[in-house]
Amino acid sequence: MLTIALSKGRLAEQAIELLEKAGYDCTAAKEKSRKLILEDPNTGLRFILAKPADVPTYVEYGAADLGVVGKDTLLEEGRQLYEVLDLGFGRCKMCVAGPKELKDGKLDKIPNKRVGTKYPNITRAYFEGVKKESVEIIKLNGSVELAPLIGLSEVIVDIVESGRTLFENGLDVIETVADISARVVVNRVSMNMKSDEIRPMIEKLREQVAIMNDKKEES
Amino acid sequence: MxxxxxxxxxxxxxxxxxxxxxxxxxxxxxxxxxxxxxxxxxxxxxxxxxxxxxxxxxxxxxxxxxxxxxxxxxxxxxxxxxxxxxxxxxxxxxxxxxxxxxxxxxxxxxxxxxxxxxxxxxxxxxxxxxxxxxxxxxxxxxxxxxxxxxxxxxxxxQISIGQTKLFEGLARQFGLDGESTDKLKSAIASKDSVMIEKTASEAGLSTDDARTLQMLTEFSGSDEMLDEFEKRVTDEQAIEALKNIREILAALDEYGYLKYVTVDLGLFGNEDYYTGVIFKGYxxxxxxxxxxxxxxxxxxxxxxxxxxxxxxxxxxxxxxxxxxxQGKIPDEKGPDAIIGYDINIPGARAAALALAMKLRGEGSTVILDSSHLSEQELDEYAGMRAIAATFYINEAKEDEE
Missing domain, CATH: 3.30.930.10 (Bira Bifunctional Protein; Domain 2)
Structure with a gap:
């Protein structure tokens, strides 16, 4: 029996689609209900639907054997996991964003800058580790773009997909922190104890991802 | 406070x-x-x-x-x-x-x-x-x-066995600089094949060398795979590391423990500390x-x-x-016996004490009730605490029920 933790929402749907293409029966997972555990004894698969930020936790503690989760969550949570596969969907960028005027190096001129973000760990790692500077991090829980507009912070660190919300509010991407996409993560013990089930699954998913990527290149 | x-x-x-x-x-x-x-x-x-x-x-x-x-x-x-x-x-x-x-x-x-x-x-x-x-x-x-x-x-x-020196040797064999070594090491340690491929190509490694690094993550330890991998290794230290693993496996076979062991060549550990074999048990x-x-x-x-x-x-x-x-810890077992006595009867306590000593001497766990429970209270208490036998002494000599 394998327990798979999925990030509730679009990512879960895409993951299920991919698993089906790879030959796994996911009827149980597609059941429309409020159940949090979706189990099919015939296929030996059990799905749990969790908040994205909790998926790495379930997998690290071994409550789930594997999980599908965005790279942003993995970076923020910093869990001890095997990160075995880039699924290629859910693509976006983790960026430093702020008023257009800060582009072209002007960001670095602001001392002791305040940064609003939902991702305090990623923000700290980027400014301290990469840019070698101290910043004041302001943890926010949503509509992060408000912070620089209203003067709570100079810049924000957030996920940018199309950038529309930024542009419509007079903000722009200033620097890219990391490329984000959905990843398959595996518990370190499960990888060893249940390798007969997990390794073939990873291989089948890898094949499907390759086919998907080829199609993208063609079109 | x-x-x-x-x-x-x-x-x-x-x-x-x-x-x-x-x-x-x-x-x-x-x-x-x-x-x-x-x-x-x-x-x-x-x-x-x-x-x-x-x-x-x-x-x-x-x-x-x-x-x-x-x-x-x-x-x-x-x-x-x-x-x-x-x-x-x-x-x-x-x-x-x-x-x-x-x-x-x-x-x-x-x-x-x-x-x-x-x-x-x-x-x-x-x-x-x-x-x-x-x-x-x-x-x-x-x-x-x-x-x-x-x-x-x-x-x-299940015990996974790896070798710290193996990757060090491979890094030297492929002429990797410090930065790509660190990046590849963490990518291999987290079995992140995409990152391995990306870093290997950035470091200018041939497809075949990149494949060698990928093999580190796929290892589950059959002999054929170890042979196949060995052919790709030229660095002396890396060869030494593989030899070490083979010798350990051969010895563990004689201990009769091979069935518990798999090889995980992507297992490195903290190299400030480990200098050779490294293993984890799951x-x-x-x-x-x-x-x-x-x-x-x-x-x-x-x-x-x-x-x-x-x-x-x-x-x-x-x-x-x-x-x-895993359900392998037995439930707590209650004491084997409890002995009560009527404090108003001269000699009852001494008799109860003697019985307790005798039973304990035979290896039974015995409570000597010192709180003067009545015979009925003693039975009730024994029932609640899952005590197998009760004795109540109300005369001067031992009274085994």
């Missing part, structure tokens, strides 16, 4: 009687096992100077429970068994003939993110084989680790390894006496968590 008096601190738990007796039994079994193999148990202080963990960086400083002593020096709660044992071997035992065989069963203290069976305070049982190099010594310790897990009751056990129902060990040839030298060492530690706490979830 005062609001926390009902609680234990984060990461710390009380141990209930059933688990506690199971644990103490396991400790006794391990103590005997280690002793039968010639390992002498030592106790090191519960508190050490932080300095012993600092040079070179054995661990993350923030994981130590730190305090200051009267002179303002930094001290910390025992973090692990190996470093204090290394200090011990290099100082108090500096003139002892080698090899030394030492072991410990102690509580360790770490600021971990706790949960899922992981605690800030946990019991480790470990051995250190000090002043002995070579694959047979590695195998001795790995075999003892397997025996220890089995002795504790862990039957679903079981079902806990998400963390219950056994961790390896060769550490440069550690004792820090304390003034160079010696090649290999050791392991078994987290008894995690093993017991796993066994509990």
């Amino acid at each position: 005062g609001n926390n008096k009902y609680y234990t601190p984060d990461g710390f738990n009380d141990t209930l009687p059933g688990i506690c007796s199971f644990k103490k039994d396991a400790e006794s079994k391990l103590r005997r096992l280690f002793s039968l193999h010639g390992y002498s148990e030592i106790e090191t202080p519960g508190i050490e100077y932080c300095d012993i963990y600092m040079k070179p960086s054995f661990l993350k400083e923030e994981e130590l429970y730190k305090m200051v002593d009267q002179k303002g020096r930094l001290i910390c709660a025992r973090y692990d068994g190996t470093i204090p044992t290394a200090r011990f071997a290099a100082t108090l035992y500096k003139d002892e003939p080698l090899p030394l065989r030492l072991c410990y069963i102690e509580n360790m203290y770490r600021f971990n993110q706790s949960g899922g069976g992981k605690q800030s305070e946990f019991t480790q049982a470990g051995v250190e084989l000090m002043g002995a190099s070579g694959s047979d010594s590695d195998a001795e310790v790995i075999a003892l680790a397997i025996s220890a897990a089995l002795e504790t009751g862990v039957e679903d056990l 079981t079902y129902e806990v998400g963390f390894p219950i056994i961790s060990g390896g060769r550490y040839d440069n550690t004792v030298g820090v304390f003034g006496r160079e010696m090649s060492c290999v050791g392991f530690s078994l987290s008894l706490s995690l093993a017991i968590t796993a066994l509990g979830r």
Whole structure:
């Protein structure tokens, strides 16, 4: 029996689609209900639907054997996991964003800058580790773009997909922190104890991802 | 102040009687096992100077429970068994003939993110084989680790074996610079094939060399795969590392333990610490390894006496968590008997005491009721506490029901 933790929402749907293409029966997972555990004894698969930020936790503690989760969550949570596969969907960028005027190096001129973000760990790692500077991090829980507009912070660190919300509010991407996409993560013990089930699954998913990527290149 | 008096601190738990007796039994079994193999148990202080963990960086400083002593020096709660044992071997035992065989069963203290069976305070049982190099010594310790897990009751056990020197050798063979070495190392350690491919191509490695690195993540340890991999290796140190693994496997085969072992060439560990073989032990129902060990040839030298060492530690706490979830810990057993007596009858107490002594002498667990329960109350109490037999003495001589 394998327990798979999925990030509730679009990512879960895409993951299920991919698993089906790879030959796994996911009827149980597609059941429309409020159940949090979706189990099919015939296929030996059990799905749990969790908040994205909790998926790495379930997998690290071994409550789930594997999980599908965005790279942003993995970076923020910093869990001890095997990160075995880039699924290629859910693509976006983790960026430093702020008023257009800060582009072209002007960001670095602001001392002791305040940064609003939902991702305090990623923000700290980027400014301290990469840019070698101290910043004041302001943890926010949503509509992060408000912070620089209203003067709570100079810049924000957030996920940018199309950038529309930024542009419509007079903000722009200033620097890219990391490329984000959905990843398959595996518990370190499960990888060893249940390798007969997990390794073939990873291989089948890898094949499907390759086919998907080829199609993208063609079109 | 005062609001926390009902609680234990984060990461710390009380141990209930059933688990506690199971644990103490396991400790006794391990103590005997280690002793039968010639390992002498030592106790090191519960508190050490932080300095012993600092040079070179054995661990993350923030994981130590730190305090200051009267002179303002930094001290910390025992973090692990190996470093204090290394200090011990290099100082108090500096003139002892080698090899030394030492072991410990102690509580360790770490600021971990706790949960899922992981605690800030946990019991480790470990051995250190000090002043002995070579694959047979590695195998001795790995075999003892397997025996220890089995002795504790862990039957679903898997040991993964890797080698720290292997990747170092491959990095040299491929002429990797420091930055790509670090990147590839962390990518291989997390089995991140995409990152391996990306970094390998950035570092200008050929497709075939990149494939060699990928193989590190795929390893599950069949002989053919080991052969296939060996063909790709030219660096002397890497070849030596593979030879070490083969020799360990051959030895473990003779111990009859090969069925528990797989090879994981992507297992590296902290290279400031490990210098050769490295191994982890896993079981079902806990998400963390219950056994961790390896060769550490440069550690004792820090304390003034160079010696090649290999050791392991078994987290008894995690093993017991796993066994509990696997349903392998028997329920707590009540006492065998309770004896009450009528205090108003002269000689009844003496008779009850004599009976208790007799039964205890035969190995039964016996409560002598000193709270003067009546015969009926005694029966009720015995029922609630699942005590198998009750005796009530209301005359001067022994009265066995």
